[in-house]
Amino acid sequence: MGGSSHAHDPFNIFEAFFGGGFSGGFGGGFSSFGGGGGSRSRKRQGEDVVHPLRVSLEDLYNGTTRKLSISRNILCTKCKGKGSKSGSLGRCHGCQGTGVRTTSRQIGPGMIQRVQHVCSACRGSGESISERDKCSQCKGMKVTQETKVLEVHIEKGMQHNEKIVFSGESDEAPDTIPGDIVIMLQQREHPKFKRNSDDLHIEHNLNLREALCGFQFVLTHLDGRKLLIKSKPGEVFKPDCCKAINDEGMPHYKRPFIRGRLIIHFNVEFPDSGFLSPEKSQMLRMVLPVKSDKRLSNKVLARCEETTLIDVDIEEEMRQKEQRRQREAYDDDDDDDDPMVHQVACNQQ
Known part of the structure; x- marks a missing residue:
């Protein structure tokens, strides 16, 4: 068969x-x-090239266009990517x-x-070009370098690490499909605004008077608009409280007319002075609410022992305690290396 x-x-x-x-x-x-x-x-697929592009939060809020100059390989225009003057290629003898x-x-x-x-x-090409037949422009390499300017359109609402792709704009090579140029946006940190998805966050300090009696201030937004921020009449602001303003956050990507929130975190600063005059204390007692404690009757107070409050820095005390602990541990290591200590211990046995 x-x-x-x-x-x-x-x-x-x-x-x-x-x-x-x-x-x-x-x-x-x-x-x-x-x-x-x-x-x-x-044809094989060429590799993509990634370029980082530093942008500000204002760029991502308003949208902008940036020009980026790149260098890349292109097929030689003189020999059309052949590498030889005649256009013919010999076989590699190796x-x-x-x-x-x-x-x-x-x-x-x-x-x-x-x-x-x-x-x-x-x-790996399997081809050979004689020295006399090599293209005078690319020297037989089949490609030359060119500088190209790309216009990068940054749209409103784009995120940190967002990718903008220029298809087929990477290096050219014979028998190769050019890869892409990928622009990766890298947002710089903003001194005032912090971004969380489509929300913007800022911090604002109030003194004690503003927290109790009201305030107003002007905030310059990322597009240059002036926003008047003010409290409601009679509203009291506690430390670490947050308030939000709708539609003043980041634009949604691809839907720029929809915006997130502007969230303000309020810090309340107390007076630097550690003591108030009796006159000021009396004035505050008249306007501020008093927390009554029914347990503090005169009969109870008569049986109490009076104490005195003093200033204390817990962090400093913990730091000094740690330093003492390290010194004691170091001294214990020195004692272990001292032959006299071992001799005394043996004599005691």
């Missing part, structure tokens, strides 16, 4: 798995490696036009390993 002459060949099973090219042992060639064989007719070279080594009795690697003479 057809093919029966190979039924007893012990190496045919390996040819079925490894695609042929077997010679006297394990190994085998991959004829489609690199630029050899029919694979050279198929790899016989396959783009790869094969080396063999014996790894055991009757076993030979074949390893394929890219030809160093033609860099």
Whole structure:
């Protein structure tokens, strides 16, 4: 029957798995490696290039256009990417036009390993150009460099790490589909506004009088508008309270007419002076509410022991305590290294 002459060949099973090219042992060639064989007719995909672009929060709020100058490889216009004056290419003698070279080594009795690697003479192209035929513009490299200016349109509401893609604008190369240039936005920190998704956050300090009696101040927004911020009549602001203003946050990306909130975190600053005059204290008692404690009757107060409050810095005390602990640990290590200490301990036993 057809093919029966190979039924007893012990190496045919390996040819079925490894695609042929077997010679006297394990190994085998991959004829489609690199630029050899029919694979050279198929274009490969080029790599993408990522460029970071520093932007301000104002840029992301208002939208803007930035120009970015880049350098990239393009196919030589003189030889149209051939690399030669004549347009013809010779076959590399080092790899016989396959783009790869094969080396063999014996790894055991009757076993030979074949390893394929890219030809160093033609860099895997399988082609060779004589010195006299090389293109005078690209020197046989097939590509030249150009500087291109990209207009990067930053839309309102874009985020930190947002990507803007320029398709097919990366390096060109023969038999290659150019990759993309990817612009990655990197937002600089703003001195006043903090962004959280579509909300904007700011902090504002109030003195005690403003927190109790009311306030108003002007806030310059990211687009230059002046916002008047004021409290309601009679409203008391507690420390660390937050208030929000709708539709004054970041624009939604792709829907710029929809905006988030502007959230204001209020800090209340108390007077620097540690004491008030009796006159000022009396005035405050008249206007501020008094928290009554029914337990503080005269009879109870008569049985109480009077105390005195003093200033204390807990953080400083903890720091000094840690320093003492480290010194004591260091002194204990020195005692362990002292031979006299060990001698005294032995004598006591």
